[in-house]
Amino acid sequence: MSLVAEAELETLSPFELSLYLERQIDPHQGLPLLNAGRGNPNWTAPTPREAFFLLGQFAVQETLRSTPQLTARQIQPSARRVTRFDAFLAGHAGPGATFLKTVREAPADQLGEPFAAWLTQACDAIIGDNYPAPVRCLPVAAQPLKAYLTAELFQDRQLAFDVFPTEGGTAGICYLFDTLMHTGLLDAGDRIALFLPTFAPYLELPKLPHYRFDVVKIRAHQVQEAGGRTSYWYADEELAKLRDPRVKAAFIVNPSNPTANAMAPATLKTLQKLVAGPRPDLMILSDDVYGTFVPQFLSVFAALPHNTALLYSFSKYFGATGWRVGALAVAKDNIFDELIARLPSNVKTRVDARYASVTTDPDRLGFIDRLVADSRDIALNHAAGLSGPQQVMSALFALYGLATEGRAYKREVINICRTREKQLLAVMGMAEPLPALDTAYYCDIDLLKWITARYGPAFAKYLQKHWTVTQLLVALAKQQHVMLLKTSDFGSTPWAVRVSLANLATSQYEEIGTRLIALMDGIRSAWQKEALA
Incomplete structure (x- = not known):
């Protein structure tokens, strides 16, 4: 992309803006580039x-x-x-x-x-x-994956479920949305709920022409706990939106991206009451890719296995984004199969016809096996399945996570992220998140709130009037060679930015805070001189 007008930069997605700015910076001149906009980890196992x-x-x-x-x-x-x-x-x-x-x-x-x-x-x-056979999951990977998910995401709750290894988490979410449509569980224009903030592409997917979902946004808000620690909570009035029977499915990234915050136990209990009461038919899709960064994480799937489809990826925890290895999990007794069985006769006839080449008895074809078949457009179901080498890698990652050394690895990775978080927040004078719910993989910073606390409301008001977040990020990149990601498109507050704590050297996070302060000090000095002129 060549140089673009300032107004055009405002229209770019967070990731496209980041890529554009990266190309504008000469790494051989000025300060070393610190790109904390990327979420790719800089460790491997x-x-x-x-x-x-x-x-x-x-x-x-x-x-x-x-x-x-x-x-x-x-x-x-x-x-x-x-x-x-x-x-x-x-x-x-x-x-x-x-x-x-x-x-x-x-x-x-x-x-x-x-x-x-x-x-x-x-x-x-x-x-x-x-060819992978069985197509859904090879025996070499099935039990290792189940044992790993049980230990890491379910707090050892013994649940009966099946797994489908996928080409990373991105493929898994595409498969889920497509099969929900193919099975008649969702139709174009249906109402779904998204828990916000969330990964920006999950806000973009529902807008695609073949989905056109009516999105209900369930927003978390930041709260300050005793001792000054921060976390994110979903208020009762936000969760009450799920009482609407027109909301067919809810999509959750837990822990969230960009807030890096796991869902609180109180929220899980509220969801359980909701499903046990007015919404037993609610379908829940939970992306738990960051769950392994929380020491005592509990998945929504573990709390509500009957209603939830789980998505997990090894990419972030094991530094394996290039491997493309993840998995979908669905309980053996699940709401998806129940709702398919209860489809109106005209819809069921259409759905049964879709899977006729896979089975002579569609009623016995489970939702998870429909996911597998749909992943290869039905006709190529016989050649479906994640590649054998990828499934072996998945199995070894899972078994390593269960081993003694793997548990030490977990402590090390968590400590890396939290050390980086402490260094950044200490320089900026910000409170640390509540550790019980914090992954420390990202930091979601409300710049306006921070600027108001550090520089006062008058300067914050000036910035609101004369600057945008995009303009600040452009200035930060060009002047200080620091790149962050704006997160308003993630459903965060308008002035929020995301700092990835995963992809730079630990010593560089203090420098990020220092350079951000240097930029703001410069802008404030110019503002003060202008006021005195």
């Missing part, structure tokens, strides 16, 4: 990755056992495979091998089957020489 590549090496060796030539061979059943695997690990000492030894001893409730069977399936899947 090396141990499960090392384990993945070791397992891949072992699997390749297994394909060559019957012939030394580089011919096409497949993984065959073998009674001595585990023995060879043990010898292989002994010759490749390191964290990856140590972790695979942990997998070797993992209990059945994590692997779902004896290790020998799991290893053979893992070798076949990581080679990637067969």
Whole structure:
């Protein structure tokens, strides 16, 4: 994008504005660029990755056992495979091998089957020489994913549910919306609720021509707890909007992006009462990608499994955005199947016809298997499913999260985010969030509120009259080489900006606060000189 007029910058989405500004900054002149607008983490989990590549090496060796030539061979059943695997690990000492030894001893409730069977399936899947079968989820990944979600998102509540590994969280949300439409559970123009603030694209999706949803916005507001800590709460009058029977579905990002705040236990209880009372038919879609950054997180799915479809991704927690690995979860007993069974006869006839090539008995085709079929436009259902290597990586991430080292990794990642948050907020003189609900992955800062507290209401009033958030972000980028993301398009307050705490060096977050203060000091000095002139 070439240089554009200032007025045109106001119309750009937060992400497009960020990309535009990044191209305008010469990184070789002036201060080093600090781009805190991106949410891609700057950490990775090396141990499960090392384990993945070791397992891949072992699997390749297994394909060559019957012939030394580089011919096409497949993984065959073998009674001595585990023995060879043990010898292989002994010759490749390191964290990856140590972790695979942990997998070797993992209990059945994590692997779902004896290790020998799991290893053979893992070798076949990581080679990637067969179509995924079953198409929804390979056995090598099914139980590890369930055990991981149960431990990390459900506080060990034992729920009966199925999983569908997807190409990251973005694919999962697309699949969900499409299948809700294909099954007649939602129609174009239907009323849905969005819990705000939320990830900006989730506000844009409902506007697409094939959806045109009537969106009810349920807004959280920031509150200050005892001791000055902050958090975000949904007032009763906001949640009461869900009593409207015309609201067919509610979409929640929990913990939220950009507020980085998990839903409070009191809100979960209110939702439970709502579903137990006037809204037993409410469909809930919950994106829990940031849940693993909260030490004692409880998903909406765990509180309301019958009514909720869960979306999770390994991308942020394991620094795996490039892997594109996530999963959908739906309870075995769920509202989606119930509502499909209760569709009006004319709608049900149309829906049954859509899935006729998949099954001769559509009534027995569950919602989650409709998601799988729709992900490949029905006709290609036989070739559906996440790739075998991706499912193995998902399984290893999940098993690592359950291991002792994985729990230490969790403490380390949480500490990284919270240290960065403390440094930024200390420089800016702002209160820290309530730790029990805070992911510290992002910081959503109301600039006007901060400016009023730091510089006084007169200067804040001047800024409101003569500046916009976009203009401030442009000035911050050009003068101070700091990039932040405006979040009014996320449903935040008009003067809010998001600081990603995930993608820069820890030492640089104090510098972000310092440069932001330097910009505002400069603007205030100019304002004061103008007033004296």
